[in-house]
Amino acid sequence: MMLDTAMKDQLKGYLTNITQPIELVASLDEGAKSTELAGLLEDIASLSDKVSFVRTGTDARKPSFLIRRAGTDIGVTFAGIPMGHEFTSLVLALLQVGGHPSKAAPELLQQVRDLDGDYSFETYFSLSCQNCPDVVQALNLMSVLNPRIKHVAIDGALFKEEVDARKVMAVPTVYLNGELFDSGRMELAQIVAKLDTGAAAKAAEKIAAKEAFDVLVVGGGPAGAAAAIYAARKGIRTGIAAERFGGQVLDTMAIENLISVPHTEGPKLASALETHVREYDVDIMNLQKAKKLIPAARPGGLIGVELENGAKLKAKTVILTTGARWRQMGVPGEDDYRNRGVAYCPHCDGPLFKGKRVAVIGGGNSGVEAAIDLAGIVAHVTLIEFDGQLRADEVLQRKLRSLSNVKVITSAMTTEVLGDGDKVTGLSYKDRNSGDVHHVELEGIFVQIGLVPNTEWLKDDIALSQRGEIEVDVRGATSMPGVFAAGDATTTPYKQIVIAMGEGSKAALSAFDYLIRQVPVDESGEAETATASAAA
Structure with a gap:
């Protein structure tokens, strides 16, 4: 028995959302893992009259199973037993194949439906990988939305010969039509952008047309999320541009020192941060990497942030929360063998x-x-x-x-x-x-x-420490008027999630205080009589 009573009760509740019958088609051999998988699938089928289980699969990978919408070609395949971090992927696949709609942005879902081409994806994952579910879930969803997209999620630990033959040494690793597509954590929007070559240009055009923000947060980790929430709660126009929402938290396994939360995991916390931010009127621009900070032309003027895609954002204040990344050794061979050992x-x-x-x-x-x-x-x-x-x-x-x-x-x-x-x-x-x-x-x-701050793009614009950290005062202010910073990218000691959240909140309050004390000017340099910031 794979599922205990509590898991069965929880899964049974989820399966009530299925609107169309689904079949679990298993490909099994005589091995212990096949017996284990059969037990799991029998458990699942027993929880809903809309789910049936058959052993008639002919997949060469054993054990594996196809989740198929009855009477159609819509489905996803798992090669292995998707427990551990992948249990959520299994639940979502059951629901989505069964007709339950995704919560992803409608325009992104339509972009998947409109993809023109035949795409056969294979993803190698490990059950202990916290980055793998995002990739597995994104590709599963794509295969449900578009009949020309197929996806198989493969447990690398069970199919070792295949992993060795393809020289897979990092997960998640994705193959498309038999060729290496990418490796590492990817979100649905990132995958679609790689397939839809015009997507980046469209996104840049859309971003460039945005009006100026009162507060623009650059970075989407704990500090950035806290800053966006505190700014939005002041009723001012708030935007957040993040290379990946959640930041380095997404790469963190167990979190046991976030006060009032005895235990959580990075991806779960990152999802909660984004959910909280979306409860407010915050313009979230994900998958956007900052390239250049442009100071205001005059006191009270607009600060610019140029993105990698060429778009430029403007804001009355900016809060930098770009975080840090794993430090590399910087020795010969490291780059050559990344993800190959x-x-x-x-x-x-x-x-x-x-x-x-x-x-x-x-x-x-x-x-x-x-x-x-x-x-x-x-x-x-x-x-x-x-x-x-x-x-x-x-x-x-x-x-x-x-x-x-x-x-x-x-x-x-x-x-x-x-x-x-x-x-x-x-x-x-x-x-x-x-x-x-x-x-x-x-x-x-x-x-x-250890870590290295993501601040290389700022070295010619604001004061950095010898370690490349953004120098901030007790209010989170940097050397550039109107620009504040918080989190692991700054000189604030102790790189901890709870500290980043506090510093992000403080930076937002400081930015608001800065705004209401300014005499703003319009783009021509004339003093404005009133602004949304002052009114707020």
């Missing part, structure tokens, strides 16, 4: 290295936690730390020392990633005490050496 998410990609030898670079909390997690999956872990000692909490170090398949090397500087042209075969490091260079044979390298 060099990885940054042990939770996502760890299962692909089962039984192999890997290294973890970094001895802080993230690095030691990664080594502990990987030790339960891989054959051996070598942890390499630049400093003379590990910097992780002692409780984590004790756990690490208790593991027999982990070796710790300190005072070591990684100098090169080695490979055979297709995949990682090892790494070189320099002993910082003796100067000797050593080589380690392995198949995977997980980089966990």
